[in-house]
Amino acid sequence: MVDVAAHAGVSLGTVSNVLNRPDRVAPATRARVLKAIEELGFVRNEAARQLRAGRSRTIGLVVLDVGNPFFTDIAAGVEQAAEDAGLSVVLCNSNQDRARELRHLSSFQEQRVFGVLITPVGPASRRIQRLREGGTSVVLVDRASGRHHCSVSVDDQVGGAVAIEHLLALGHRRIAFVGGPTSLRQVSERLDGARAALEDAGGGARLTVLETAAMTVACGREAGAQLARTAARTRSTAVFCANDLLALGVLQEMTRKELRVPQDMAIVGYDDIDFAAAAAVPLTSVRQPRAQLGRSAAELLIDEVRNPNSHDHRQLVFEPELVMRESTGRPDRESRPSATAQ
Amino acid sequence: MVDVAAHAGVSLGTVSNVLNRPDRVAPATRARVLKAIEELGFVRNEAARQLRAGRSRTIGLVVLDVGNPFFTDIAAGVEQAAEDAGLSVVLCNSNQDRARELRHLSSFQEQRVFGVLITPVGPASRRIQRLREGGTSVVLVDRASGRHHCSVSVDDQVGGAVAIEHLLALGHRRIAFVGGPTSLRQVSERLDGARAALEDAGGGARLTVLETAAMTVACGREAGAQLARTAARTRSTAVFCANDLLALGVLQEMTRKELRVPQDMAIVGYDDIDFAAAAAVPLTSVRQPRAQLGRSAAELLIDEVRNPNSHDHRQLVFEPELVMRESTGRPDRESRPSATAQ
DNA sequence: CCCCTTTCGTGAAACCTTTCAGTGGGTTGG
DNA sequence: CCAACCCACTGAAAGGTTTCACGAAAGGGG
Numbered sequence: 001m002v003d004v005a006a007h008a009g010v011s012l013g014t015v016s017n018v019l020n021r022p023d024r025v026a027p028a029t030r031a032r033v034l035k036a037i038e039e040l041g042f043v044r045n046e047a048a049r050q051l052r053a054g055r056s057r058t059i060g061l062v063v064l065d066v067g068n069p070f071f072t073d074i075a076a077g078v079e080q081a082a083e084d085a086g087l088s089v090v091l092c093n094s095n096q097d098r099a100r101e102l103r104h105l106s107s108f109q110e111q112r113v114f115g116v117l118i119t120p121v122g123p124a125s126r127r128i129q130r131l132r133e134g135g136t137s138v139v140l141v142d143r144a145s146g147r148h149h150c151s152v153s154v155d156d157q158v159g160g161a162v163a164i165e166h167l168l169a170l171g172h173r174r175i176a177f178v179g180g181p182t183s184l185r186q187v188s189e190r191l192d193g194a195r196a197a198l199e200d201a202g203g204g205a206r207l208t209v210l211e212t213a214a215m216t217v218a219c220g221r222e223a224g225a226q227l228a229r230t231a232a233r234t235r236s237t238a239v240f241c242a243n244d245l246l247a248l249g250v251l252q253e254m255t256r257k258e259l260r261v262p263q264d265m266a267i268v269g270y271d272d273i274d275f276a277a278a279a280a281v282p283l284t285s286v287r288q289p290r291a292q293l294g295r296s297a298a299e300l301l302i303d304e305v306r307n308p309n310s311h312d313h314r315q316l317v318f319e320p321e322l323v324m325r326e327s328t329g330r331p332d333r334e335s336r337p338s339a340t341a342q
Numbered sequence: 343m344v345d346v347a348a349h350a351g352v353s354l355g356t357v358s359n360v361l362n363r364p365d366r367v368a369p370a371t372r373a374r375v376l377k378a379i380e381e382l383g384f385v386r387n388e389a390a391r392q393l394r395a396g397r398s399r400t401i402g403l404v405v406l407d408v409g410n411p412f413f414t415d416i417a418a419g420v421e422q423a424a425e426d427a428g429l430s431v432v433l434c435n436s437n438q439d440r441a442r443e444l445r446h447l448s449s450f451q452e453q454r455v456f457g458v459l460i461t462p463v464g465p466a467s468r469r470i471q472r473l474r475e476g477g478t479s480v481v482l483v484d485r486a487s488g489r490h491h492c493s494v495s496v497d498d499q500v501g502g503a504v505a506i507e508h509l510l511a512l513g514h515r516r517i518a519f520v521g522g523p524t525s526l527r528q529v530s531e532r533l534d535g536a537r538a539a540l541e542d543a544g545g546g547a548r549l550t551v552l553e554t555a556a557m558t559v560a561c562g563r564e565a566g567a568q569l570a571r572t573a574a575r576t577r578s579t580a581v582f583c584a585n586d587l588l589a590l591g592v593l594q595e596m597t598r599k600e601l602r603v604p605q606d607m608a609i610v611g612y613d614d615i616d617f618a619a620a621a622a623v624p625l626t627s628v629r630q631p632r633a634q635l636g637r638s639a640a641e642l643l644i645d646e647v648r649n650p651n652s653h654d655h656r657q658l659v660f661e662p663e664l665v666m667r668e669s670t671g672r673p674d675r676e677s678r679p680s681a682t683a684q
Numbered sequence: 685c686c687c688c689t690t691t692c693g694t695g696a697a698a699c700c701t702t703t704c705a706g707t708g709g710g711t712t713g714g
Numbered sequence: 715c716c717a718a719c720c721c722a723c724t725g726a727a728a729g730g731t732t733t734c735a736c737g738a739a740a741g742g743g744g
Contacts, residue, residue, distance in 0.1 A: 352693075352694090353693065353694045353695065354694085354695075354696095355693070355694055355695070355696095356692085356693060356694075359692090359693085366691090366692075366693095367692075367693085368691080368692060368693090371692080371693085390699090392699095393698095393699050393700065393701090394698075394699055395699085396699070
């Protein structure tokens with residue numbers, strides 16, 4: 001900048017003004033400075049700006065799995081809101097690993113990030129508490145938080161409930177739940193919601209729970225195989241999977257075993273990933289407002305940082321939405337023992 | 343740091359030494375300083391370090407699509423190499439958009455990143471040239487470069503060739519190529535490789551090209567529908583898709599039209615994404631050494647930056663590898679008109 | 685006991701920007 | 715014609731770290 005100033009015949013402060021408040025500089029001078037910048041190929045040093053500002057213009061975002069479209073869509077929402085506010089985003093992957101999560105948080109703190117958005121591996125940790133005490137704002141994503149912080153999440157119980165209600169409305173009375181491990185909050189809450197919906201409907205239906213080791217296509221196939229092994233008379237006529245990967249696995253196994261979807265087995269997934277609509281039989285799925293989730297989280301964070309006085313913490317809970325496709329088309333009455341069993 | 347120094351009763355320089363060259367400080371003093379750091383909750387300011395160092399410890403990585411596992415796997419390789427070298431990575435998405443790419447590059451330059459790894463949207467642009475002139479090292483990923491820079495890529499012609507050779511070896515003589523737009527370098531080179539392999543094998547086989555508008559599952563289904571419409575007598579007996587998404591689309595359409603894979607139609611994909619192995623019929627696919635690609639790119643970059651004198655530019659080209667699965671199991675001779683057609 | 689090394693520490697400069705009080709013209713109003 | 719004011723610009727301080735030339739003390743050898 002000194003060089004630019006000399007080249008343009010102005011002082012350092014004027015160059016800075018051209019860069020940051022161009023309206024305070026006379027047009028002629030401004031043009032001269034811009035020309036000097038161009039000629040010298042000057043590029044602002046972000047580190048110095050940041051040092052001076054005391055805080056960076058970057059939002060730190062930590063997700064559980066960058067390979068999962070759920071999180072990349074959230075990230076897209078965050079980026080959009082950040083861009084609107086003149087901020088950038090750095091996306092980090094904890095890979096469900098506590099140690100990696102901690103490393104990322106430490107790095108964020110050293111970078112004096114604008115703020116942190118995180119889907120924590122476990123319940124909000126002490127490290128996050130420390131981060132807040134250090135003056136960094138944190139918003140929890142896909143996790144509800146206490147009254148004293150901001151968070152955005154989707155109501156997984158409602159999600160489980162709408163899936164089951166849909167299946168019940170279609171006349172299914174023997175339903176399987178595929179998902180696991182149940183130690184995952186998402187899984188257990190979706191299951192809770194499913195059970196609650198069943199109860200609300202009166203006792204006429206049965207829910208069989210197949211716990212899987214993980215939420216992958218392979219585990220879905222295993223669960224599908226297990227379903228297919230059951231004699232048709234007692235077999236569930238519909239399955240609700242805790243995510244779409246499981247549902248795809250179940251679907252593939254049904255195809256292999258020559259069971260028709262939805263006539264012999266209706267399938268509902270969860271997340272509505274792109275592959276769900278593109279599957280051999282397009283999947284009915286429970287969609288979460290992913291981009292919206294990310295956008296809202298970023299907006300809460302920005303408000304918290306920019307308006308520390310007027311800001312009050314909010315816990316946003318979004319409702320998921322059922323997307324109906326062919327995998328639950330009205331089940332074929334003939335091929336299904338009538339709805340009396342059990 | 344001033345506070346820490348005061349608290350520990352030492353000078354500023356000593357605190358810095360404790361942080362950066364702990365061996366140069368007497369153990370007792372070191373312990374005192376560490377205690378002070380702990381008590382005061384001191385956290386290094388990365389911006390200041392960076393300002394002082396003149397360069398950040400972050401590698402900038404720009405990919406075409408973060409949603410594509412090909413790139414996330416590359417990113418994982420980069421991260422691994424970076425971590426080993428004490429660097430971090432910021433992953434940016436150009437979304438195949440030139441303007442976004444430029445924004446990311448400008449931001450990298452302002453941040454004085456350690457170096458840049460990029461899969462450019464078009465051919466290496468003037469902007470990248472400018473970046474290099476500005477002293478930032480750049481390594482091209484999944485693109486070959488000229489002699490004067492480093493790059494890592496995978497030989498797409500070889501990839502196309504091995505796919506076709508495999509199909510020819512299985513006895514197929516009417517083969518379709520699905521992919522597009524052909525303006526994509528990857529597509530055209532894979533097609534070139536396929537044609538070359540066909541020629542090498544002598545003229546006994548035919549290649550039908552179906553150009554798609556994009557590389558998506560939906561486009562694959564369209565192409566699959568088109569294939570299925572052809573009368574069985576003249577229909578191709580095998581299809582080579584320019585990526586796995588297309589292959590999955592074709593596979594799904596085959597299932598819908600009740601054509602058997604591989605008996606009625608063998609399918610080879612490209613990229614070997616996770617979904618390829620998990621498909622209803624596991625896909626034969628051409629695998630690229632993705633993590634390796636990322637790791638090598640990062641290593642070249644690090645060498646270029648750390649050893650500017652001894653470094654010489656290298657253009658690494660990796661060979662893809664055919665992963666055989668059920669979608670090309672030996673074709674059923676009965677259901678296939680014998681291998682005489684044109 | 686003195687000189688020479690080595691070991692520990694010190695303190696100030698440098699990195700680059702932003703900000704803000706201040707300067708020196710020119711203009712306006714009385 | 716002077717005071718008040720505005721505008722465009724200036725110059726220096728501040729922000730937190732690393733580095734490096736130096737000093738002081740301690741240890742070793744003759």
